[in-house]
Amino acid sequence: MLIQYEAGSSLLHRWDPLGKLAGLLCIAVMAMLWKGTASQLLLLGLCIVAARWGAGMSWRRMYRGVRLIAAVALPYFLLTALTVSGETVWLTWGPLRLTVEAVDQAGEMSLRMISLFLSSLTYIATTNPQELVAEMVQRLRIPYRFAFGISTALTFLPMLEEEGEMIRAAQQVRGGRPPKGLKGRLAWGARFIAAVLLNSLRRVQQTAGAMESKGFTAYSHRTFRNKSVIPWWSLPLFLLMAGLTVWTGIYM
Template sequence: MLLHDINPSIKALAVVVCVLILSVFFDPVTPSLTLVITIAVTFMFGRVSIKKWLLLFSPFLFMAFIYIWSAILFSRSAEEETILWTWGILTLTEEGFQRALSLGLRVLSFTSLSLLFILTTKPTEFLLSLMQQCRLSPKLAYGIMAGYRFLPLIKEEFEIIRSAHRIRGVSKARSFSEKIAELKRYAVPLLAGAIRKAERTAMAMESKGFTGDKNRQFYHKITVSKKDWAFFAIMVSAVLLSAYTSWQLGYLQLYNGEL
């Protein structure tokens, strides 16, 4: 069973449910175990490049470190908490360190679940699944799909316009006012080109009989099978098993809205 073959809507539902379950708990063990399981599932059952995964994961790793450091410095310490380290007005307690670690690991767990979905799901198949299984409006779905397809074209047009300006001797903007003027020079032709492409796409879709009817036929059909629900059950069970393990170790805590 490869993650790329799982129904995108069921995969998205599994990720959302896992995130919601993790949001209930606030201890370091539950998100850390979920993080390990999610990474293992991603690389064992998904054709995912380790280099690409690390490139996308590293900014959130830095963000988690900032969260942990901030929570340690500005945590609220009670009198009954165990003090580990004190320096001036800064006091580090065992309970405060666990709360800070829990916050950082939650960020990493959410990130790993999101990357599992993003790196193993094609945008086109996801939109088709939303139309076929979730009854998403075809007008909205095909509009998003067309906009997604336009992004590489807009980038290419931007490079052409910038090269044309350099050939004609337009100097590079240095001051703030020059950058605003440069932005206008780029924005107007790009906007005009985008409008022309949108009109041509709309006319082409109307000529092919596209009406936005939800009961339309699809050339590429996305189905739901037992393996999709098995993946959903496995992911949710993994999070619940992590919470149960944390409870057995005596670390499980419910999130009460306070740090």
């Protein structure tokens, strides 16, 4: 599964969920502040290093994630490169004109999307939803109903992926393959999405019924079996990332 938590002992696995979430926010802010393709390429490289050696994520899983978001980033790159105006002409082909400024802006936006997706994927892959809920309730004093909703959303993401794989496999067994032509593929994709959504709604109803039968929200407070452990280096690492983010906002 691509979007799913996997237990491990890497550096990011040992980082507490809230500290890691603050670090993810710093990456998102830096992605928005850094300008130019070169800067975004550097940030993407840092995200790859964090995912591979900080989280122990395999190259295959990173490739699958980047390939997924590239389906959106590549068309956006082409559209931006061909429509944004600029002064330095790089290539001319009939009525189309590519400028250095347009290509740089298109690369900046496309790489930004990939960095944000890869950093979010790394967070999901290294964060136990139960530990996230426990820290949000115990340390941030967030109502456990709201925290449970976030945990459910993180839990349902891999379930949606699994539902899609099962539906696709069932269609292949029955001889159903995407037809040729744009119209046929769009109709096939609409039926596939409808099937995934219907299965998801059924699963939500089952979850809601189970919660009601067990008396969820019957009490204003709840207890937790395990307590999250915050490593000693969590705060220094966050301060380092926060300082880099502030420096980015001032000097870049």
